[in-house]
Amino acid sequence: MNIALPLVISTGSLSLMLFVDRMLLLWHSSAEMAAAMPAGMTYWTMTCFPLGVASFVNTFVAQYDGSQQPQRIGLVTWQGFRVGLYSTPLFLCAIPLAPGIFQFAGHPASLHVYEVLYFQILTVGSGAAVMSEALAGFFSGRGSTRIVMYVNVAATLVNIVLDYLLIFGKFGLPELGIEGAAWATVAANWFKLLVYWWVIHSPSLVATYGIRSGRRWDPSLFRRLLVFGGPNGLQYLVECTAFTLITLKMAQFGESEMVATSLAFNVNSVAFVPIIGLGIAISTLVGQNLTRGHVGLAARATWTGVTLAIAYNAAFASLYLLAPDWIMWGHAAGIRGERFAEIRELTIILLRFAAAFCLFDAMQVVFVGAIRGAGDTWFVLLNTLACSCLALTVGYLGAPWFDDIFWWWSITTGWVFLLGVTNLARFLQGRWRKMRVIETPTSDLAFK
Numbered sequence: 001m002n003i004a005l006p007l008v009i010s011t012g013s014l015s016l017m018l019f020v021d022r023m024l025l026l027w028h029s030s031a032e033m034a035a036a037m038p039a040g041m042t043y044w045t046m047t048c049f050p051l052g053v054a055s056f057v058n059t060f061v062a063q064y065d066g067s068q069q070p071q072r073i074g075l076v077t078w079q080g081f082r083v084g085l086y087s088t089p090l091f092l093c094a095i096p097l098a099p100g101i102f103q104f105a106g107h108p109a110s111l112h113v114y115e116v117l118y119f120q121i122l123t124v125g126s127g128a129a130v131m132s133e134a135l136a137g138f139f140s141g142r143g144s145t146r147i148v149m150y151v152n153v154a155a156t157l158v159n160i161v162l163d164y165l166l167i168f169g170k171f172g173l174p175e176l177g178i179e180g181a182a183w184a185t186v187a188a189n190w191f192k193l194l195v196y197w198w199v200i201h202s203p204s205l206v207a208t209y210g211i212r213s214g215r216r217w218d219p220s221l222f223r224r225l226l227v228f229g230g231p232n233g234l235q236y237l238v239e240c241t242a243f244t245l246i247t248l249k250m251a252q253f254g255e256s257e258m259v260a261t262s263l264a265f266n267v268n269s270v271a272f273v274p275i276i277g278l279g280i281a282i283s284t285l286v287g288q289n290l291t292r293g294h295v296g297l298a299a300r301a302t303w304t305g306v307t308l309a310i311a312y313n314a315a316f317a318s319l320y321l322l323a324p325d326w327i328m329w330g331h332a333a334g335i336r337g338e339r340f341a342e343i344r345e346l347t348i349i350l351l352r353f354a355a356a357f358c359l360f361d362a363m364q365v366v367f368v369g370a371i372r373g374a375g376d377t378w379f380v381l382l383n384t385l386a387c388s389c390l391a392l393t394v395g396y397l398g399a400p401w402f403d404d405i406f407w408w409w410s411i412t413t414g415w416v417f418l419l420g421v422t423n424l425a426r427f428l429q430g431r432w433r434k435m436r437v438i439e440t441p442t443s444d445l446a447f448k
Helices: 004-028 030-055 057-066 070-093 095-104 109-123 126-141 145-168 178-200 203-209 219-251 255-291 295-322 329-333 337-374 377-402 405-429 441-446
Strands: none
Touching (some): 004 145, 004 178, 030 057, 030 070, 030 095, 030 109, 030 126, 030 219, 030 255, 057 126, 057 219, 057 337, 070 095, 070 126, 070 219, 095 109, 109 178, 126 145, 145 178, 219 377, 255 295, 255 405, 295 337, 337 377, 337 405, 377 405
């Protein structure tokens, strides 16, 4: 719990940031909130491959820490940092492409202009998001998760304050709406990177982990990071692409349907996103214990994580079913009663779908964290690809007969169920118990 709880709080702060961000946008304009979700998902689809590679620094650091190789920790951290640095110019190239991307999606004109604007501004902070993910792996992989918690909570506060000031134009600032929300996120991303950069250069860390000497380019270790982290990034890409395609399809049914969908997913983010922190903690514990020869402790940590994740999400599933108005009160407070009434009934139905899949979502996050912590990233990639292709194929084949918002929420539910069950089966199979990502005398030769 010393490792897991700060990461749960850390990712919980990110879910709070998303929750408040979307809530304030709904207060300002329902069209802006509706546009934020497909634009945000398109942005994450663009960034998720390098983000997935950079985040795998956590597993390398955990295994180097477990095998007592501290000088390798700084070196692999900077290899992950380079992934974000080299990706930044590519991200910026996407800015002029945004109008064509969202025009191709065929969304209503009321959403299109907001989608383009939101995506283009978010892209300015994409490189910072990837670079800070690599630096976060330096701390979380060693079990110093309180640092990650403090940085993310501080970045969340920066984002929320700037959201309020820029969306509504407070204290003499211009009223920017969705543009202000995007700039708040960009500022929070760069703030996070600067804080991590400052902390990682503290004298004790520089001396112990080779922070300055490790900045050099290491082709062998960089390739190794790509071999194991590449499938991790591709898995992020496949999952984000599938979800983005489903989201873009949902947006075609109209503004009210997309507002209700965004509201339901925004509410569910409070249940889902903190579990990501638990998954990172399980990945760290598995990586450390495997390299220390404590396979049983790695398995025990995973089952403990699954139990906590299911219990946490079961509480939210109960709220979705029994008290949906209570969990939506914040969104309802800032808009006209008649406008909220239009989307309330649909959102309540969509939350029932969320109640059905959130337990399997929790399960798959923890099991993926466990097998990823061992290095079984190729299975995670191929399994995600197979489940996503199956879900999308069924969705599009059934669309001529069932093409409405409920059909695509049913597809999402089935997709998450498949991911949960298949990752459970892989964990039970046990191949992860013999896997490692760090060098052995023979494996190291293969990367030179």
